[in-house]
Amino acid sequence: MEKQELLFQIFPRHIREVLKTLWLEPEGLEEIRLRAGAPLFYFYKNREYAADGIRISRGDVEETLQCAVRYSLYAYEEELRQGFLTVQGGHRIGVAGRVVAENGRVRTITPVSSLNVRFSHEIAGCADGVLDLVAGGAEEIKNTLIISPPRCGKTTLLRDLVRQLSNGSRTRRGRRVGLVDERSEIAACFQGVPQNDVGIRTDVLDACPKAEGLMMLIRSMAPEIVAADEIGSTRDLEALRFAMHCGCRILATVHGESLEDVRRKPVLSAMLRGAMFERCLVLGRDRGPGTLLGVFDGKGERMDLREKGERLCG
Amino acid sequence: MWLRLLGAFLVVVSCTGLGMGAAARLKERRRLLETMKRMVSHLKGEILYANAALPAALSRTGKRGEGVLAEFFCAVADCLESGAGETFAQVWSREAKRVLRRCPLSAAGREALLSFGKNLGYLDREMQEKTIQFYLEELDLEIARLRGEEPEKSRLFFSMGILSGLFLTVILL
Numbered sequence: 001m002e003k004q005e006l007l008f009q010i011f012p013r014h015i016r017e018v019l020k021t022l023w024l025e026p027e028g029l030e031e032i033r034l035r036a037g038a039p040l041f042y043f044y045k046n047r048e049y050a051a052d053g054i055r056i057s058r059g060d061v062e063e064t065l066q067c068a069v070r071y072s073l074y075a076y077e078e079e080l081r082q083g084f085l086t087v088q089g090g091h092r093i094g095v096a097g098r099v100v101a102e103n104g105r106v107r108t109i110t111p112v113s114s115l116n117v118r119f120s121h122e123i124a125g126c127a128d129g130v131l132d133l134v135a136g137g138a139e140e141i142k143n144t145l146i147i148s149p150p151r152c153g154k155t156t157l158l159r160d161l162v163r164q165l166s167n168g169s170r171t172r173r174g175r176r177v178g179l180v181d182e183r184s185e186i187a188a189c190f191q192g193v194p195q196n197d198v199g200i201r202t203d204v205l206d207a208c209p210k211a212e213g214l215m216m217l218i219r220s221m222a223p224e225i226v227a228a229d230e231i232g233s234t235r236d237l238e239a240l241r242f243a244m245h246c247g248c249r250i251l252a253t254v255h256g257e258s259l260e261d262v263r264r265k266p267v268l269s270a271m272l273r274g275a276m277f278e279r280c281l282v283l284g285r286d287r288g289p290g291t292l293l294g295v296f297d298g299k300g301e302r303m304d305l306r307e308k309g310e311r312l313c314g
Numbered sequence: 315m316w317l318r319l320l321g322a323f324l325v326v327v328s329c330t331g332l333g334m335g336a337a338a339r340l341k342e343r344r345r346l347l348e349t350m351k352r353m354v355s356h357l358k359g360e361i362l363y364a365n366a367a368l369p370a371a372l373s374r375t376g377k378r379g380e381g382v383l384a385e386f387f388c389a390v391a392d393c394l395e396s397g398a399g400e401t402f403a404q405v406w407s408r409e410a411k412r413v414l415r416r417c418p419l420s421a422a423g424r425e426a427l428l429s430f431g432k433n434l435g436y437l438d439r440e441m442q443e444k445t446i447q448f449y450l451e452e453l454d455l456e457i458a459r460l461r462g463e464e465p466e467k468s469r470l471f472f473s474m475g476i477l478s479g480l481f482l483t484v485i486l487l
Contacts, residue, residue: 009397016399063401070394071402071435072367074442108438 010068010087010117015040018054029119030151030289036061036113046288058113065112068093079183081106090120090188090196120155120185122196126290127160133279133295133303134161134251135172141165141225143244143276146253147262148283153290154253155229157283159186159196161251162227166199177202178223178248180213186229211235218246227251237267244276258282259296275299322487326479333475337468343418344460346383350427351453353379353387358446361439368402368435369394386413406431426452 003026008016019032024044031043036058040051068087069076079085084094094116100107127134134144144161148154168174179202181187187194189206198204203221205213210228214236217223226243228236231252240250256262259280263269271277280296283289295303353375360371369391376387386409393405410427419427430449434442 009399011399013399066401066435067397067399070367070369070397072369072371074361074435074437074439075365075367077438 007119012063012067018051032117034061034064034115061112061115064115080108086184088190090185092118092185123156127157127164130281131164141249142278143250144279145277146281147256149257152283152285154283155185158229158251158253162202163197163199165225166201174201175224178217178221178226179204180208180210180228181206182210211239214239214243218243223248225249229253234267237271322483325482329479330475333471336471339418340464340467346417347453347457349383353383354446354450361442382413382416402435403432
């Protein structure tokens with residue numbers, strides 16, 4: 001099936017028809033936003049556009065959500081509580097609307113009035129530029145933290161790092177990688193099988209809470225490298241420490257504008273102070289998603305190895 | 315004379331055959347409902363225990379089952395997975411109507427199957443449990459009713475077949 005058609009399977013038929021008339025290249029499409037009573041907005045090649053000829057109704061939003069989860073919203077209850085869900089293909093849908101709370105805890109969101117569909121793009125080879133920084137010698141792999149604001153390509157970069165380290169190359173032997181994919185974004189598992197290429201020696205724990213998942217993988221799959229997306233809680237930190245004591249190398253990502261920004265966050269600053277991470281890669285979107293803003297070593301010193309502002313996946 | 319006797323014999327045999335056919339359909343209907351019950355229980359496990367989405371749950375259930383119902387479950391799952399943009403209720407009712415043409419289900423049975431599809435997938439897991447439980451109870455009642463009626467009705471159809479055959483013979487001779 002055509003790639004565009006696969007992307008648009010998230011939407012019900014009439015919205016799909018409208019999207020088809022826009023002639024978008026699937027690779028350039030970053031986001032589509034639906035809000036009840038507003039036009040359909042889409043982010044395409046780093047710019048926002050509004051689609052002509054359609055105004056989104058509340059029914060459209062509801063129908064899109066149902067279509068995206070294949071009429072099985074019950075199976076996404078836990079995810080819905082966090083405000084987003086990952087659907088087939090690894091695309092992530094952010095959800096907003098009226099929250100139904102019970103004892104101060106979010107029970108569900110209904111009715112849903114806004115959706116933000118963020119498309120996941122697998123870019124094989126986007127980690128080429130930083131691979132030598134992460135895997136220094138033939139044997140040595142650095143504990144690496146990727147820092148970036150949302151929509152700047154940190155998951156894409158992590159996925160490709162995992163793939164390349166797992167596959168290995170002529171000069172570098174392939175490693176056993178344990179991947180905890182809590183939000184099903186990295187490997188985009190569908191019924192447990194990765195849809196994205198995450199390498200031939202990668203074991204994926206899909207939809208598993210990170211801290212538990214890291215422990216489980218270390219006990220069961222004896223990985224040489226563990227990878228996780230969007231770390232941040234104290235439990236994550238403990239699990240990563242445990243992994244390190246077991247001799248695993250770590251690849252992780254975190255939300256943040258810069259190294260200073262991450263240092264201000266209590267849990268993460270503890271990690272950085274302890275020099276857990278030997279490499280910090282900071283991403284931005286100055287020249288589109290995946291712009292490398294800086295590389296720092298374990299002491300937080302900037303490493304001037306590359307031209308600043310280079311785009312990894314451009 | 316011999317020809318007449320042969321004709322009469324054939325009429326009796328075919329009428330008896332019709333009667334036996336009706337009795338067999340009755341049995342088949344019960345068996346079908348029992349298969350349905352097994353498959354819906356399996357579906358319940360898939361949804362409540364494995365937290366599977368409908369396409370996956372239906373396709374796994376279909377693959378484990380057999381006969382027209384298994385085909386039906388797989389067809390619904392395929393339609394949903396192909397992502398044609400139809401709602402679940404639309405897919406279910408279309409496929410159900412197609413399969414029902416080949417099934418000896420009663421009008422009430424058809425109605426129950428269609429309304430089961432209309433409610434499946436709606437709201438949360440608790441709701442799924444209730445919808446499935448409700449359908450299972452309906453199936454149980456129907457199966458029990460058919461079991462009770464079966465011996466009596468089978469005998470009735472069988473003897474009606476023979477008697478109508480004899481009756482026809484008498485008239486024709």
